[in-house]
Amino acid sequence: MANKRDYYEVLGLKKGASAAEIKSAYRKMALKHHPDQNKEAGAEAKFKEINEAYQVLSDSQKKQQYDQFGHAAFDQGMGGGAGGGNPFSGAGQGPFQWSYQQGAGGANPFEGMDFNDPFDIFENIFSGGFGGQRRARYSMRIEFMEAINGVEKIIEIGGKKRTIKIPAGANDGTRIRFDDFDITLEVAPHDRFKRDNYDLYVDQEISFTTAALGGSTEVPTINGTLKLKVKAGTQSHSLVRLRGEGVQHLQARGKGDLYVRLIVKVPEKLSRDEKHILEDLRDYEEA
Numbered sequence: 001m002a003n004k005r006d007y008y009e010v011l012g013l014k015k016g017a018s019a020a021e022i023k024s025a026y027r028k029m030a031l032k033h034h035p036d037q038n039k040e041a042g043a044e045a046k047f048k049e050i051n052e053a054y055q056v057l058s059d060s061q062k063k064q065q066y067d068q069f070g071h072a073a074f075d076q077g078m079g080g081g082a083g084g085g086n087p088f089s090g091a092g093q094g095p096f097q098w099s100y101q102q103g104a105g106g107a108n109p110f111e112g113m114d115f116n117d118p119f120d121i122f123e124n125i126f127s128g129g130f131g132g133q134r135r136a137r138y139s140m141r142i143e144f145m146e147a148i149n150g151v152e153k154i155i156e157i158g159g160k161k162r163t164i165k166i167p168a169g170a171n172d173g174t175r176i177r178f179d180d181f182d183i184t185l186e187v188a189p190h191d192r193f194k195r196d197n198y199d200l201y202v203d204q205e206i207s208f209t210t211a212a213l214g215g216s217t218e219v220p221t222i223n224g225t226l227k228l229k230v231k232a233g234t235q236s237h238s239l240v241r242l243r244g245e246g247v248q249h250l251q252a253r254g255k256g257d258l259y260v261r262l263i264v265k266v267p268e269k270l271s272r273d274e275k276h277i278l279e280d281l282r283d284y285e286e287a
Contacts, residue, residue, distance in 0.1 A: 004071050007053035015067065019058070026054040136181040140164075144190035147171060148222050148247055157181070169198065169248040192220060198247040198256030203263055206230055211264045219260050221245050228260060236264035 011025040065073040150168035194201040214232030246256025
């Protein structure tokens with residue numbers, strides 16, 4: 001253990017770094033030193049070192065032990081791993097092995113996979129522990145409306161094309177399980193709709209006169225537009241609930257709701273007549 005570098009130093013961090021800082025630093029370092037990208041001498045060894053550091057610092061329990069005892073926490077007899085052994089025993093390279101490309105026939109299991117973020121290739125964690133059977137996990141980014149409506153995607157893994165049927169109502173973190181691997185979905189945000197489980201939220205501007213006198217406004221939904229009645233005296237940021245206009249429930253009947261937040265738009269410039277009308281209204285209210 002005496003020859004090991006400090007794990008925080010390996011990732012270019014200071015002790016006490018947050019989980020987000022640790023992950024961000026790991027992304028940059030792993031991409032920079034991955035043997036497939038970096039052909040310099042020592043890149044493979046550096047990549048192993050980076051993975052080992054991340055394996056400890058990304059695990060809250062191991063990180064706590066490391067912060068208290070340093071590398072000695074995982075030495076034989078310190079109780080750091082199962083049965084008191086080193087948690088890296090039998091693995092040694094951290095959670096993302098550089099040898100993941102050595103599949104059947106030496107084929108790259110990620111070949112043909114369209115990853116939006118290069119870091120996605122490092123999000124392949126093998127369940128069952130270091131001594132168990134490996135099960136690959138991939139992440140896939142899809143569009144907001146693809147998750148809402150469902151979509152089929154064709155990907156290629158290890159030279160084999162697979163059709164992935166993404167059900168309507170899928171969300172961030174939805175996992176699709178295959179015989180030998182899992183795919184976790186990452187859903188891109190929408191420019192107007194915000195999602196909370198199966199409910200949707202959308203902001204809709206209305207004029208000052210519509211809010212005061214009442215009227216109607218056309219609001220967007222995931223299935224088109226609807227005419228929404230606005231009551232007289234509506235206050236800005238009032239929420240109107242449209243039942244059943246939200247997201248389809250996964251593996252169940254029914255949909256969530258759509259909440260329309262009415263934002264009263266105050267004009268920045270007024271004509272002379274408009275200004276006189278509002279001044280008369282103010283005088284009336286103050287009388």
